Amino acid sequence: ELAQIGVTGLAVMGRNLARNFAHHGYRVAVHNRTQARTDSLLADHGDEGDFVGSSSLEEFVQSLERPRRIIIMVKAGAGTDAVIEELIPLLESGDIVIDAGNAHFPDTVRREKLLAEHDLHFVGMGVSGGEEGALKGPSIMPGGPAESYESLGPMLEEISAHVDGVPCCTYIGPDGAGHFVKMVHNGIEYADMQLIAEAYDLLGRGLGADAAEIAGIFRTWNEGDLESFLIEITAEVLAHTDDRTGKPFVDIILDQAEQKGTGRWTVQNALDLGVPITGIAEATFARALSGSVPQREAAREALPADAEEWVIEDRDAFIEDVRLALYASKVVAYSQGFDQIAAASRENDWNIDRGAMARIWRGGCIIRARFLNRITEAYERDPELPLLLADPYFTEAVGNGLAAWRRIVAGAARAGVPTPAFSSSLAYYDGIRAQRLPAALIQAQRDFFGAHTYRRVDDEGAFHVEWSLDRSETSEGRPAG
Ligand code: NDP
Numbered sequence: 001e002l003a004q005i006g007v008t009g010l011a012v013m014g015r016n017l018a019r020n021f022a023h024h025g026y027r028v029a030v031h032n033r034t035q036a037r038t039d040s041l042l043a044d045h046g047d048e049g050d051f052v053g054s055s056s057l058e059e060f061v062q063s064l065e066r067p068r069r070i071i072i073m074v075k076a077g078a079g080t081d082a083v084i085e086e087l088i089p090l091l092e093s094g095d096i097v098i099d100a101g102n103a104h105f106p107d108t109v110r111r112e113k114l115l116a117e118h119d120l121h122f123v124g125m126g127v128s129g130g131e132e133g134a135l136k137g138p139s140i141m142p143g144g145p146a147e148s149y150e151s152l153g154p155m156l157e158e159i160s161a162h163v164d165g166v167p168c169c170t171y172i173g174p175d176g177a178g179h180f181v182k183m184v185h186n187g188i189e190y191a192d193m194q195l196i197a198e199a200y201d202l203l204g205r206g207l208g209a210d211a212a213e214i215a216g217i218f219r220t221w222n223e224g225d226l227e228s229f230l231i232e233i234t235a236e237v238l239a240h241t242d243d244r245t246g247k248p249f250v251d252i253i254l255d256q257a258e259q260k261g262t263g264r265w266t267v268q269n270a271l272d273l274g275v276p277i278t279g280i281a282e283a284t285f286a287r288a289l290s291g292s293v294p295q296r297e298a299a300r301e302a303l304p305a306d307a308e309e310w311v312i313e314d315r316d317a318f319i320e321d322v323r324l325a326l327y328a329s330k331v332v333a334y335s336q337g338f339d340q341i342a343a344a345s346r347e348n349d350w351n352i353d354r355g356a357m358a359r360i361w362r363g364g365c366i367i368r369a370r371f372l373n374r375i376t377e378a379y380e381r382d383p384e385l386p387l388l389l390a391d392p393y394f395t396e397a398v399g400n401g402l403a404a405w406r407r408i409v410a411g412a413a414r415a416g417v418p419t420p421a422f423s424s425s426l427a428y429y430d431g432i433r434a435q436r437l438p439a440a441l442i443q444a445q446r447d448f449f450g451a452h453t454y455r456r457v458d459d460e461g462a463f464h465v466e467w468s469l470d471r472s473e474t475s476e477g478r479p480a481g
Contacts, residue, residue, distance in 0.1 A: 002065035003029035003052045005155060007073055008083060009101075010037040013127070014073030015045075016134035017100065020159045022049025031060035033074075061090040067121075068095040069152055076101040084111060093119040096148050100125045104265055105176035105183060112144060112175045121148045124175065126182020128365035129161065137161035139365035140169035141185070143178025161364025168360040173350035180269075180344055181357055184337050187266030187280040189230075189366050190259075191333035194283035194421045196234050199326045202408065205417050206310050206318055211248035215239035221323055225397070226330075228369030257287040266340070273343045278428050279333030282420040307416030324401030325408040325422055331398050332425035334375065335388035355379030387432070398429070405429075 006029035007018040014032070018041065021028045027050040032038045035055055042053050054060035061068065068091060072083050080099055087097060097115055099108065099122070108124030115122035126141030127134065140160045142149060149171040160169035172178045196218075203214045215238035222231045240249040263284040270277040289296075312318045338354050345352040358375035361367055378391035385391055389398065398405075409426050412419045431437065446452035453462040453476075463475045 001027065003027045003063050004065060004069070005029070006031065006060060006064045006068065006070045008032065008057070008060060008070065009072055009074035009079075010041050011073070011075075012131045013100075013134050014071070015041050016131050017071065017073060017127070017138075017159075018051070019045055019048055020135055020137070021155070022051060024155075024158050026050070026155065027052060029054060029060055029063040031057060057086055058090055061087070066092065066095065067151065068092075069098065069155075070096070071098045071100050071125075073100050076103050077107075080107070080111075084115070088115070088118050088120070091118070091120055094121070096121040096123060096152060098123040098125050098142070098144075098152070099179075100127045102126075102182070102260075102262065103179050105179040108143065108176040108179045121145050123148050123152065124177075124179040125156075126172075126178045126185065128182060128185055128361075130366070133161065133364045137168070137364050139185075139360050139363065139368070141172050141178040141182050141360065142169070143172045143175060143180075145174070146171060160360075161368075163363040166359065166362075168363040168365070170353075170356045170360050172357075173345065173352050174348075176348070177345075177350040177352060180348075180350070181341060181352065183262050183265050183269070184341055185361060185365060185367060186262035187277065187284075187340075188334060188337040190263040190266075190283040190287070191279040191337070191421060192228075192230050192330060192367055194286050195279070195326055195329050195333065195425075196230055197286075198419045198422050199322050200234070200238070202322050202412060202417060202419065202422075203319065205415070206312055206322070206411075207315055211238045211250050217319055221326075224323075225327055225371060226323065226369075228371065229366060230369075256291045256293070258291070259284070259287050263287070266337075269344065270340050273340065273347065275336070275340045275343045276428065277333075277336040277340055278424040279329065279336055279421055282424045283333075286420050305416040308414045310411055310415035310417070321404035321408050324404035328398045328401045328405045328429070329422050329425035330371070331389060331394050332428055333421070334371075335394070336428070338375070338388050353379070353383070354385075355383065389429070389432070 004026045005021050007014050008031040010018065010030060010032040018028050018030050029052040030038055030041055031054045038053050042051055052063045054063055070087065072080055074080055074083055080101055080103060084097065097120060103124055112122040121144060123142050123144035127138050129138035137160055140156050142156060153171060157167035157169045160167045162168065172181055200214055203209050203217060215235045218231055218235035218238065222235060238250055242249045242252045245252055263280060267277065267281045267284050341352055341354055341357065355376045358372045362372045374393055375388065378388060378393060379385055381391065388394060405426055409419060409423045443454040447454050447464055448467050451464055453464045456463060461475050463473055465471055465473050
């Protein structure tokens with residue numbers, strides 16, 4: 001009997017994904033370059049469902065029903081290309097190759113073209129939720145040809161996480177769309193984590209609270225609008241004590257944050273598209289700053305603080321201010337991320353439904369949160385919503401916290417507490433709502449030194465001032481007047 005789905009690449013992610021399919025009653029063909037991994041999957045979990053082992057890629061391909069559905073879950077990059085090359089000659093017209101690794105979306109676009117030349121379907125599929133998600137239900141973001149989703153979609157929806165009975169999986173869009181939204185998901189995750197870290201720092205430095213006390217605050221916050229996986233695990237981490245020293249666990253960790261690159265990709269793409277995602281960018285740079293060891297050493301010695309003491313008279317009011325500032329900054333970060341999705345969708349003709357993105361991120365993935373329901377509702381009210389922040393619900397929610405947000409950012413600046421994501425989000429908020437921006441002066445400067453021209457508030461067309469001559473205004477094609 002042939003298998004309905006195949007997984008090649010049986011490290012932690014592939015193994016768990018294969019088990020997830022098996023748990024849902026599918027006959028799953030499994031393969032790994034190094035045979036030992038296949039053997040250990042069958043030995044450790046073979047009794048959990050219907051697995052078909054194989055000792056070669058040929059055997060694996062032959063064990064699948066047609067059109068074949070083959071999930072590649074190997075090390076992203078060269079590993080994925082190597083497996084694809086090996087697979088191509090073994091497959092037949094109409095077979096579906098699914099890359100579930102963390103591919104960079106331009107690679108997915110390139111791979112889809114290559115496979116299309118061989119009359120094969122390629123589905124670049126974002127999978128979020130880590131190993132636990134892969135096993136118990138991830139958030140799944142499949143792109144590629146819409147017709148592939150017809151055969152693949154129902155299986156994927158079945159093994160995905162579910163919230164209120166709704167699967168956290170939907171068709172995203174052509175070629176690189178799935179991996180693109182997975183990338184932005186990860187970027188938003190960077191921003192969310194940085195904002196939480198800043199809130200922790202503010203509470204610690206403002207209140208002089210220790211990790212256990214802050215854990216309690218996060219636990220309380222997790223019962224309100226901020227309820228989310230990241231807030232929940234933050235409380236758990238902060239409450240944890242180091243076995244070796246008996247100190248709060250967070251206090252014994254070296255303060256240098258690492259990254260695997262999806263935040264960087266998100267920011268690079270936003271720069272290309274010209275979309276201001278300041279929250280994600282600050283979060284990415286904050287990790288880089290933390291890892292700038294020689295610079296930090298030099299600065300620690302040389303740079304004075306000249307900061308004021310942060311005198312907090314009402315502790316509860318301060319905690320509420322931090323909570324409101326965190327929520328407002330978080331809305332900004334998500335609004336920016338959804339803006340980036342909209343811009344990329346327009347640029348690539350992906351036709352991505354932003355409300356559906358928020359819906360499939362409610363479960364299975366790292367940024368899962370109650371608040372995503374609000375985003376889905378916002379796009380249901382207006383699918384073309386130009387700015388998430390401008391949805392009435394968010395306008396009100398952020399508006400209610402505005403005074404608190406300003407108090408926190410100003411207080412942090414006076415006290416010398418770095419809040420790059422809180423403060424840049426507030427600057428974005430004030431920038432995007434400004435009646436008039438100093439960008440007018442930038443245009444004038446550009447015209448002065450580079451004759452880059454400017455547009456007027458009271459006339460159509462492009463104008464230039466003869467700065468080095470008589471400073472008269474000229475316009476393209478006609479004398480200005
Ligand atoms: P790894 O990224 O550690 O990759 C190891 C697997 O890739 C092994 O099965 C290995 O085979 C295989 N592999 C590497 N190079 C080749 C090659 N040239 N040819 C054939 N096979 C190769 O595994 P993970 O399970 O951690 O992750 C798999 C994918 O999932 C990655 O793309 C990763 O980025 C992504 N991922 C996603 C997460 C998420 O939350 N969505 C979390 C973690 C990972 P062998 O055993 O023979 O060495």
